[in-house]
Every structure is written in structure tokens, then in C-alpha cells.
Amino acid sequence: MFAPIRDGYWLFPGVTYKGNFADPFVLPVKEAGGTVYYAYATNTAQRNLPIMKSTDLKTWNVTSYTSNPGWADSKCLNNYDPLNDKSIPAEIRHYNYNVANKPPLYLPNQVEAWLNADGLVSPRPSWARWMPQTGPGALGWRTQETWAPSVAHFNNKYHAYMAVRAEGAEDRFCIALALSTNPAGPFRYVKGNSAVVCPKDFVNGVIDPEPFEYKGKWYLLWKSEYSPNKGQGLHAQQIDTATGRLKSGSHxxxxxxxxxxxxxxxxxxxxxxxxxxxxxxxxxxxxxxxxxxxxxxxxxxxxxxxxxxxxxxxxxxxxxxxxxxxxxxxxxxxxxxxxxxxxxxxxxxxxxxxxxxxxxxxxxxxxxxxxxxxxxxxxxxxxxxxxxxxxVPAHHQFAQQISWLAGVGITTGNKSGNFVPSGYTSRSDMAAFLYRYAGSPKYTPKGASPFADVSESSKFYKEIRWMQSAGLATGNRNPSGGKNLYKPGDPISREAMAAFLYRLSGTKGYTPRGAQPFADVNRNSKFYREIRWMYDNGITTGYKVPSGKPLYNEKGNTKRDAFAAFLQRYDTKYPQRSPAPPLN
Structure with a gap:
């Protein structure tokens, strides 16, 4: 019956949530039968205070005031008149709606009195700016702009704090307080309608209030808006639970x-x-x-x-x-x-x-x-x-690759539960990673260590010895003479990383062709062939720059997240491929 209205705006009683619901705040409320979760949001769909509820945090339904929720679809005009339904707030029932495209068969004020499930029914405060809703389908109900509401229950009432656009500077907001005995409303501004927080020293005021209980006391959090020569910040102050306002004498x-x-x-x-x-x-x-x-x-x-x-x-x-x-x-x-x-x-x-x-x-x-x-x-x-x-949050550039690295048993992170993605990959860590990637082959080091700076007491001694025995690592020339150095604590350079993966793949005599893909890599580079092999096999893309060719940064350190990306891409090309088992 009301498809034209319902299709245009989703916030009607009994309708499953599907629309805009910005700055959400969820309040768990214990009710008969279990916990019900009430959600509040910035004004939307012609409502000053949109409210929904759920029992599973998955399906959300718009709250309703009517005592006859089936009325709109039953067409029982003779049996139910929303104008006489005392469960609907008087402010809604007595409002003179002016709605274009009026649904047939029903008086506009009857339809809108039933459909209007606004959680806030008070007229705007005297200090609030007049902000009428305009455009197709506008109900004319909302004349104030409210942002980011949040609700707390104390002193036997539900306290809704919200930012309201105020008179003064164009973008000035102050924080208002409305009360209700029910989490679904109706909420009405406290007597006097004066703002709870409205500092004069901030030109654009304050927004985003949220009450928080700490050690038996309630506090109000908020954000200060832009003001010349003042920094934006997040603030708190104690609430007087008797009034819901900031406690006198608090700071x-x-x-x-x-x-x-x-x-x-x-x-x-x-x-x-x-x-x-x-x-x-x-x-x-x-x-x-x-x-x-x-x-x-x-x-x-x-x-x-x-x-x-x-x-x-x-x-x-x-x-x-x-x-x-x-x-x-x-x-x-x-x-x-x-x-x-x-x-x-x-x-x-x-x-x-x-x-x-x-x-x-x-x-x-x-x-x-x-x-x-x-x-x-x-x-x-x-x-x-x-x-x-x-x-490593989900939005991290290499979150998927790091998760893969852990999933196949190559890394477990540190004792604090961190992967340290921006840290560098040490040469000893790299040896352990590649050893595990190769399937942790059975290997027992024999004889003296081939490296002057690696002994049996060294971290990942076996893995470093395996790297050398498998032909993956030869070490660096020792300036003092004697055995080469492995430099286990040093970060592995990006060019050396290319060389290790090239050797791990078993590739021989690769010949690069075509134009140079990187601005900082040429045929004179120490590991030119190996870096080109990495690029040509999709293992590296380099660093994008504002213009021109990307950079490989061959002398730079290999970060741990980049190592994860390199190895995961390598695995798609050479899955679980390892050199022939070394002789013991």
C-alpha cells in the first residue's frame, strides 16, 4: 500500500534495516526474554533520532510507537485511528504534516502519525538553528540537525546526548540532552533546553558526545571542533547523575x-x-x-x-x-x-x-x-x-600475505602477538623463514661452521647452515681475512633478497629481455639478473613514484611485510619448491 513512501525512505516501523545509519551507538538493554540491543544514529530519513533494535546484532528493525503494528497493511481504518492511539507521542499525533504525493485512501496525518517513529519528539532548543528538511518526500517534521547520539541509563532514566547545530557560526554545534523512560523513546529535551556543553572559546563548538561509566562515576566524552588557534581534541568531564549535566566544580x-x-x-x-x-x-x-x-x-x-x-x-x-x-x-x-x-x-x-x-x-x-x-x-x-x-589490521597493505605466511607455519610472530610488519627482516630470520618454507627438511650440521660470525650458539644456527649447504648463501668477504661472514643480525637488502629467491627457485641462466622496469636498476647492478627475474615473474612491483618508472630500492632493507609479499608471490609461481635435500 505504501510502497512509494517505503521505497524512498527505509526508516519505518517493522522495516528491516537497509539504509544510511551514520555514527552508530549501540546500547544493550536487559529485557524480558533476553538482551535487546538498541542502535542510535545521526539524523536520517526524516528522523531527528533514528532508533533500531536487534536481538542478534545481525537483523535490525526500526522501532515503533503504535499499539497496532499491523494497521498500515490491514487497511482497518474503522478499527484503528492512530490519532487516538495514546502509545504514539502526542507531539507526533498532533503534528500538522504537509506531505506531497499523499497515499490514496488514507488521510496524510493518519499515515504519517503511524509511520513517524522518531526517537526525539521535542521541538528544537531555543539555541538551535532552524534546519528544515526539504526536497521530494520531506515530511516537514524535522527542523533541527542532530549528530552522533549516544545513550546511558542512570537515575532511572535513559539519557540521550547528541550534537545539535546551533545558532552562530555556520558549522557551530553544541551538545543537548534528552530524557526518556524507554530506550526506544520518545526522548524529550530536559527542562530549559539549555546546552550541556557549548564552550564559547570554540567557534564551531563541540560534537560526538558519548557517556562512559568509570569506577562508579559517569563522564561525558566529546570532540572539540575547529577554532582558530586551537587544536582539535577529545575531551571528558564528569556528569552529575542527578541532572545529567556536567558536574559543578568538575573540570x-x-x-x-x-x-x-x-x-x-x-x-x-x-x-x-x-x-x-x-x-x-x-x-x-x-x-x-x-x-x-x-x-x-x-x-x-x-x-x-x-x-x-x-x-x-x-x-x-x-x-x-x-x-x-x-x-x-x-x-x-x-x-x-x-x-x-x-x-x-x-x-x-x-x-x-x-x-x-x-x-x-x-x-x-x-x-x-x-x-x-x-x-x-x-x-x-x-x-x-x-x-x-x-x-596487522585487515586494512594493512600486506595483511593477506602476512596471514598466509603465518598460516603455512613460516612465522608465529613475537611473544607480544606482533608481527612487526615495518621492521626489517634480519638475515638470520630470513634463513629460518626459507628453511620452514622448504618444509623444514631433515638436516644436521656437520663439521665446522663455514662462517666466522656463526656458531652453534647463534640463533637459527641450523637454518643458516642449511642455507649454505643448499647453495643459497655464500656469505660476505671477511675484511680481516679467513672465513666469510654471514652477518646474521644485519637486515637483508632487497637485492640480496632477490638473489636468495632466485637461487631457491632453481632457475639457471635467466636472461632479462625488454625495457628496464625500474628507474634505479640497470645492467651494472650487482644482482640485476635476479631483480629482473623477480619483476618478470610478478614477485615484485617496486615502489610507485609520482611520475616515471617505479623504484626497486635495491640497497634498501627488506621490511618484514615486504618479505611476506615476496614469498607469497613466489609461492604462486614456484609452489613449495625447494632445492634438492642437502647431504649430511
Missing amino acids: RIDLLQRDTSAGSWEKHAIENPSMATIGGKTYLFYAGGEFWPYGRTLSNYSTGYAVCPQGPTAPCSRPSGDNRILGSVGKVQGPGGGSAFQTADGSWKFAYHAYTRDGDPNTRQLRIANIYRWKAGQISISDGAKARFAD
């Missing part, structure tokens, strides 16, 4: 400031703070980067985390290295706007939004991922199974 805590250093993934923005205490340690999750692709294929928007030893009562710090745990990968682009929550079984989840690659970035869909805490305290987030390594 703002600056949790984290945006990293504006060259090359930082946060350089464009830092936002959407969310906290969780997992395994006795409190973490701050946040989004950053530039969400909109602006003509690019990929979005560089990401989600990272910081560690907060004192929760929201003191500044947090980023873990060393790349602290991103979600980034664009494959069809999932712009992952962010997220919040952490704990499920009924005690596991931790992360609700976030992302859009589909080559799709509409304005359609930011809800996704639920798993949060994992490693023994050493690192955090990783994965849509599926637990990541193999704490420091």
Missing part, C-alpha cells in the same frame, strides 16, 4: 589532541571518542583522517585507539607505531564513527559506519565488529575471526 580533561605532524593519518580530523575498560585497562577509540574520497577511489578515514591508564580522568597516550585498527579495505570504505559495547556473553563489539566502495559515501551503513585484546594489552578489531597479529 574538562583533555584526553587526546589531534596529531598534525607530517604523515599522520589524523592530520585532517580526530573525532568520535568512545571508551571501554577491557581486561582491566581503559582504551579510547576514535576516528580520524578525511572521510570523503573527493574523487579518490579510497577513503583514508580510519579508526585508531589510545591507552588511558586513568580512564577519562587524565590524558591518554597512543601506543607506539601505527595505532590504526580499522581502515579502508576492499569494498569497506571510511570505517569510523564507532562506539564500543559489551554483549550479553561478555564479549566486546564495535559498532561503526562505512560506505561501499564505488557507492554513495552519504550512505554510511552500520557494521558490527569484534574487539580483541591481546595478552600484552594491544587492541585489534575484526569483522570476522581474530587477526593473526595484533599489529
Whole structure:
């Protein structure tokens, strides 16, 4: 009956979720029969406060106020009148809707009174800017703009905090508070409608509020927007649970400031703070980067985390290295706007939004991922199974190759659960990797070591001896004379890596043909033939540069993630191929 309306906007009672749901926040609520998960989002589909619910975190349905959910399809006009249904908030029932393309047979106000499942029914605050919804299908209901809502239950009420566009600077937002006795609403602004957070010293105000309970006290997190001569940051302050507002006498805590250093993934923005205490340690999750692709294929928007030893009562710090745990990968682009929550079984989840690659970035869909805490305290987030390594998120350039390296038993990472992808591959590690790749052949070193710097006490002694006995390694000339040096602790150069793989393949007398593929490799290069063999067999592509031929960087160190890529590509060409077993 209402196909024209329902096809245009998905947010109607009983309809399964399929549309835009940005900046999601999920609140677990214990109800009769089990835990129900309520999800809230930035305004969409003509609603100030969109709300959905689920019992399995997979199927989400739009909430409803009506006491007769079958009315719209039953056509029982004589048996049910939504205007007299007291379960529908009075603000909705008494609103004078002005809707184009009115459905036949039904009065517009009856239809819209039933369809409008808006979680927020209050008129906009006196300080809010008038932001009417316009365009085809506009209901005329929404006249305010609300962002990134989040909800907490204390003092026997559900407290919804949200950013509302305010009067003043064009992009100024302040944080409002609305209350309800039900997680599905209706929510109404607190008496007086004054903003909870609206600092005068920030021209564009604040956004992305989220309440967080820490050691029996409630705190409100938020993000400060751009203001001249002020840095963007994430902040917290204690809440007075009697009023839901900031506690008198408490002070703002600056949790984290945006990293504006060259090359930082946060350089464009830092936002959407969310906290969780997992395994006795409190973490701050946040989004950053530039969400909109602006003509690019990929979005560089990401989600990272910081560690907060004192929760929201003191500044947090980023873990060393790349602290991103979600980034664009494959069809999932712009992952962010997220919040952490704990499920009924005690596991931790992360609700976030992302859009589909080559799709509409304005359609930011809800996704639920798993949060994992490693023994050493690192955090990783994965849509599926637990990541193999704490420091290799799914969006890492060589995540698939590193996972393959672990899956075939070549590496287990370090004791902290890290692979250290940006670290270099030492010559001793490389010997161990290739030995395992060759199937860990039975081998017992005999006689004296052929290398002056390798003894029986050396790490991976057997594997290095196997490399030499199999003809893969001859070592380096010893400037002091005597036996050659293997230099086990040195990083292996990219040119030497090419030589080792060439020898491992059993290839003999390869003759390169055609134009030089790399700008920095020519026939005078020490391992020119081996590098060309790598390129011609698809084992290396080199480094792209803004213009001209790529670079191979032959003298550069082989990073551990690059080693994984080299060996995985090698395996597709020479699967599990190894030299003839050496003689003992």
C-alpha cells in the first residue's frame, strides 16, 4: 500500500534495516526474554533520532510507537485511528504534516502519525538553528540537525546526548540532552533546553558526545571542533547523575589532541571518542583522517585507539607505531564513527559506519565488529575471526600475505602477538623463514661452521647452515681475512633478497629481455639478473613514484611485510619448491 513512501525512505516501523545509519551507538538493554540491543544514529530519513533494535546484532528493525503494528497493511481504518492511539507521542499525533504525493485512501496525518517513529519528539532548543528538511518526500517534521547520539541509563532514566547545530557560526554545534523512560523513546529535551556543553572559546563548538561509566562515576566524552588557534581534541568531564549535566566544580580533561605532524593519518580530523575498560585497562577509540574520497577511489578515514591508564580522568597516550585498527579495505570504505559495547556473553563489539566502495559515501551503513585484546594489552578489531597479529589490521597493505605466511607455519610472530610488519627482516630470520618454507627438511650440521660470525650458539644456527649447504648463501668477504661472514643480525637488502629467491627457485641462466622496469636498476647492478627475474615473474612491483618508472630500492632493507609479499608471490609461481635435500 505504501510502497512509494517505503521505497524512498527505509526508516519505518517493522522495516528491516537497509539504509544510511551514520555514527552508530549501540546500547544493550536487559529485557524480558533476553538482551535487546538498541542502535542510535545521526539524523536520517526524516528522523531527528533514528532508533533500531536487534536481538542478534545481525537483523535490525526500526522501532515503533503504535499499539497496532499491523494497521498500515490491514487497511482497518474503522478499527484503528492512530490519532487516538495514546502509545504514539502526542507531539507526533498532533503534528500538522504537509506531505506531497499523499497515499490514496488514507488521510496524510493518519499515515504519517503511524509511520513517524522518531526517537526525539521535542521541538528544537531555543539555541538551535532552524534546519528544515526539504526536497521530494520531506515530511516537514524535522527542523533541527542532530549528530552522533549516544545513550546511558542512570537515575532511572535513559539519557540521550547528541550534537545539535546551533545558532552562530555556520558549522557551530553544541551538545543537548534528552530524557526518556524507554530506550526506544520518545526522548524529550530536559527542562530549559539549555546546552550541556557549548564552550564559547570554540567557534564551531563541540560534537560526538558519548557517556562512559568509570569506577562508579559517569563522564561525558566529546570532540572539540575547529577554532582558530586551537587544536582539535577529545575531551571528558564528569556528569552529575542527578541532572545529567556536567558536574559543578568538575573540570574538562583533555584526553587526546589531534596529531598534525607530517604523515599522520589524523592530520585532517580526530573525532568520535568512545571508551571501554577491557581486561582491566581503559582504551579510547576514535576516528580520524578525511572521510570523503573527493574523487579518490579510497577513503583514508580510519579508526585508531589510545591507552588511558586513568580512564577519562587524565590524558591518554597512543601506543607506539601505527595505532590504526580499522581502515579502508576492499569494498569497506571510511570505517569510523564507532562506539564500543559489551554483549550479553561478555564479549566486546564495535559498532561503526562505512560506505561501499564505488557507492554513495552519504550512505554510511552500520557494521558490527569484534574487539580483541591481546595478552600484552594491544587492541585489534575484526569483522570476522581474530587477526593473526595484533599489529596487522585487515586494512594493512600486506595483511593477506602476512596471514598466509603465518598460516603455512613460516612465522608465529613475537611473544607480544606482533608481527612487526615495518621492521626489517634480519638475515638470520630470513634463513629460518626459507628453511620452514622448504618444509623444514631433515638436516644436521656437520663439521665446522663455514662462517666466522656463526656458531652453534647463534640463533637459527641450523637454518643458516642449511642455507649454505643448499647453495643459497655464500656469505660476505671477511675484511680481516679467513672465513666469510654471514652477518646474521644485519637486515637483508632487497637485492640480496632477490638473489636468495632466485637461487631457491632453481632457475639457471635467466636472461632479462625488454625495457628496464625500474628507474634505479640497470645492467651494472650487482644482482640485476635476479631483480629482473623477480619483476618478470610478478614477485615484485617496486615502489610507485609520482611520475616515471617505479623504484626497486635495491640497497634498501627488506621490511618484514615486504618479505611476506615476496614469498607469497613466489609461492604462486614456484609452489613449495625447494632445492634438492642437502647431504649430511
